[in-house]
Amino acid sequence: MRTTSRASRALVCAVAASTALTLAACNRSSDSESGGDGEAAVGVALITKDSTNPFFVAMQEGAKADATKNNVKLTVASGKQEGDDQGQITAIEDAIARGDKGILITPMSTGVNAAIKKARDAGLYVIALDTPPDPADTVDITFATDNREAGKLIGQWAATQMAGKPATIALLDLFADKIVSVDYNRDQGFLEGMGIPVNDPKKNGDEAKTGKYSAAGGGDYTIVCNEAANGAEDGGRTAMEKCLAKNPNINLVYTLNEPTAVGANAALKAANKTAVIVSVDGGCAGVKSVTDGVIGATSQQYPLKMATQGMEAIAKVARGGEKPTPDAGLDFKNTGVALVTDKAADGVESITSEEGSKICWGN
Template identity: 45%
Template sequence: MTSRNTVRIAAICCALTVGLTSVAACNRDGGDSGGVKVGLITKTDTNPFFVKIREAAKKEAEAKGANLVALAGKFDGDNEGQVAAIENLVSQGVKGILITPNSSSGILAAIKKARDAGVIVIALDTATDPENAVDATFATDNKEAGRLQGAWVKGALAGKAPKLLMLDGTPGGTVDTFRHQGFLEGIGLTENSPEVAGKENTNGDQTKAQTAMENLLQRVPDANSLYTINEPAAAGGYEAAKKAGKAGQLVIGSVDGSCTGVRNVKAGIIGATVLQFPAKMAEQGVDAVVAFAQNGTKPSGFTNTGSQLVTDKPVAGVPSKDTAWGEQNCWG
């Protein structure tokens, strides 16, 4: 990682750079309004999911008269960058930090230091391991989201035995683990089931997913189903399958709920996706930090911000909404 850059505070926006990709939200009045300072650290600043979290957090902070400083890792999995971001936010005097951890366990020491310094820390989207390493978590029930994806894929196979490929995310992340486990539960398989024909990690990146899928299809050309950690991975997997002339043989499920993902469901690129509500995570996180700063109230435990299967090909026993609903409720 590059060395820590100098903090610069401009008249319009606070720009903070710590050798990782960073974005700082503007104060409502264009300067330091003296309001509560809230830190936000996302996995990256390019994935539409995290862009939505940042936008929603900024809007909610402005509505509460708070100041948001938002940072992001260089890539999905950049734990070192997030550790540096926590240290810098604490030095900036934030009252609370909202974080989507790149590593659910690797970030724990930095979180403990922040909490020991009196800073409230709230996980968004991705739980820490253990979960009580933070004050609270606002997130999708990712095991349930994975289970919904798996149950739909099982139904869409219409009685055919699965020959399953899995495009996973980043090792060590609770989101990745929970979705993977939930999917297997939903489709009725275990980790060692012979029907699980191949797995690759993608870091949730479309380009990496396409390369991974190309490799998987070379080994398992007759695969008939595909689990994906998120919609960029699904898009990459589909492109690889399309180039190999095998897209038509695959039932593809995913999780996210971006407007691009919902459009891909509508176009038949993804069979179904599980929509999440990142704005709720951000809004509730900001509100909790402001409440803590105002009266010392601390949130605790896990708050499920909800999920919904979206598909135009419903299957029996799996509640779903169509893409018209999805287009009205998607993000990004």
């Protein structure tokens, strides 16, 4: 069920408190490790998938703000766009050549694994942010949202909105030609949340195209399409147009992220169609889309926590401190997720868009 207003406020305050504690820890670290004892700055590279997606922009800005507090010499780099493996590979090689102590990376795909191994072999401590690599031990550790759980939350919520009615589903994924954990975990998590059986949990599109969803009382489902939108608004619109051409009666749309959702909504409006749209990210623009009714529900993640906690970890390790360890039952450090919606659903814990706007990121 929806959290009570008291519990919701507690969740918001907990996230804010976590951020405050992180900043306080940064200040303490700076004072003790680099404030007056003359310790050298630690070179760290932050390598995101691109520098335009609000999620990665927020991550970069958070890391830049935190670098001085940890006496970190930060270099920010990225691919040119989603899918640019070579851009990330070049940035990794540059970090090795500079003699950096560590790398924070949102890995593009398995195509960058060899370069990450090269960095670790050279002695750099590598932390993945947001996107756990495949396999997970490609990096030293990952700081990320539990993307499977994020997908399950929006799937559970979506099933309550269908309320036993036939669900005619469009799945707007990330790539068609690359395997990325964030892609299959969100897609497969959504299906599992709906109560739709999956086959290979690391492969999109191999589930039965028709059958029964079992969550929230259950009903019939039809999966119309799995279309790649490349995480972008224009990609979301094009992907949705392709899906509508296959079946104009789509009433439920899963989107990998909120820019994709906005594009999908534009395509639906142009076709004079409506559908329930769910997504993942929780940026301020996405939360506003929930407020405006464009997105029914989104799973909010916290990129600033990923970047700042990862930055602190590398600085600590470089100075001889303890290495971070995964959370219990996971192979990564979980930085949290909360479902944001203004339509409460029994059995699905959530916060409102007003509450989500207090802890969102980006513009």
